[in-house]
Structure formats: C-alpha cells, structure tokens
Amino acid sequence: MSEVPGDLRYAPTHEWLRLEDDGTVLVGITDHAQQALGDLVFVETPEVGKEVEAGEACAVVESVKAASDIYAPVAGEIIDTNGGLIEAPERVNDAPYGDGWIMRIQPSDADQIEELLDADGYEAAIADDDEE
Template sequence: MSNVPSDLKYASSHEWVRQEDDGTVTVGISDHAQDSLGDLVFVETPEIDGTVEAGEACAVVESVKAASDVYAPVAGTIVDTNSQLQDAPELVNTDPYGEGWIMRIRVDDPDALEELMDADDYEHFIAEEDEG
C-alpha cells in the first residue's frame, strides 16, 4: 500500500500539495505515482516566475520506463523549484513527500485547495484505479 500522508491534499493526476505558512504550496508527485513510474533518471522543473493553470502540464519526470508530465494542481505563480533534482532525481523515489518535492506555487485562489482530495479520498481513488 502506498504512503499517503494525511496532512496533504492530492490531485487525481497524482500530485500532492502541502500548504506552507507563507501562503505558498509545495507540490510533488505521490508515493503511488513514483512507485508506478519506477526509478527516476531525470526531472524537468518549471520556470520560476512562470504562471500555471490548474491541470496544466508544467514539469516532466522521466524514469527508465517512461516520461510523464507533472500537472499543476492549482493555478498560480511558480516561486521556487527543487534544484537538487537536477543532480539527484532519485530523491523523488526515496523521499517523495520531503526532499523529492518538485515546485512551490503562490496560489491565485486559496479556496482552490478545497477542490483537491484529502488522504482518505486519494487512497480510495488509487484503490479504484488499481482495480480498473
């Protein structure tokens, strides 16, 4: 069973969101997503100061199996990216909710976070997806 921290929100495209004290959100891919992809060999992060719309592809993770888009779970401005991933993309595999974060977004509408799934909903979602 995948690790699904209860303090995070989740998108149906398998990104997680952590609300930070400064009003930004940190975004990465879930343990379920990194496990499905396999060993990551490359992460392309978005441009800092770029704007993204919810659901827009804004980063790419490549594994030995495939390349996969990472989608912005909320609309906003990219304020930071994880530069460690350039030299150590495997951090997404080893610590997806910590050192393996991908980007930070200053959210346009904080209420948009309420549209994301909580941990229980996300666990149910991935269980149904795995069955189908």
C-alpha cells in the same frame, strides 16, 4: 501499499500539495506515482516566474519506464523549484513527500486547495486504479 499522508491534498493526476505557513504550496508527486513510474532518471522543473493554471502540465519526470507530465494542482505563480533534482532525481523515489518535492507555487486562488482530494479521497482513487 502506498504512503498517503493525511496532512496533504491530492490531485487525481497524482500530485500532492502541502500548504505552507507563508501561504505558498509545495508540490510533488505521490508515493503511488513514483512507485508506478519506477526509478526516476530525470526531472524537468518549471521555470520560476511562470504563471500556471490548475491542471496545466508544467514539469516532467522521466523514469527507466516512461516520461510523465506533472500538472499544477492549483493556479498561481511558480516561485521556486527543487534544483537538487537535476543532479539527484532519485530523491523523488526516496522521499516523495520530503526532499523529492518538485515546485513551490504562490496560489492565485487558495480556495482551489479545498477542491483537491483529501487523503481518504486519494486512497479511494488509487484503490480504484489498482483494481483496473
């Protein structure tokens, strides 16, 4: 069973978002996503300063099984990336909600955060995935 923390928001494309005290958001991929991908061998983070739209592909994770795009869950500016993933992409597997975060975004419209799934909604979505 995948871990789905209750304090996060989730995109249907399996990214999580944590609203920080400074109004920025940390973004990574969910435990469910990293389990489906398997052992990650490469992470390409977006360029700091890049403006992204909600739903825009802006990063890539590559596992022994496949490569997968990572989508911005909200529109805004990429203000930081997790440079540690270059040398240690397995952090995403080991701690998807901790040291395995991928990027930090300054949202241009904070209301978009509320449009994302809560933990219950995401759990229902992945339960549907598991049934297919």
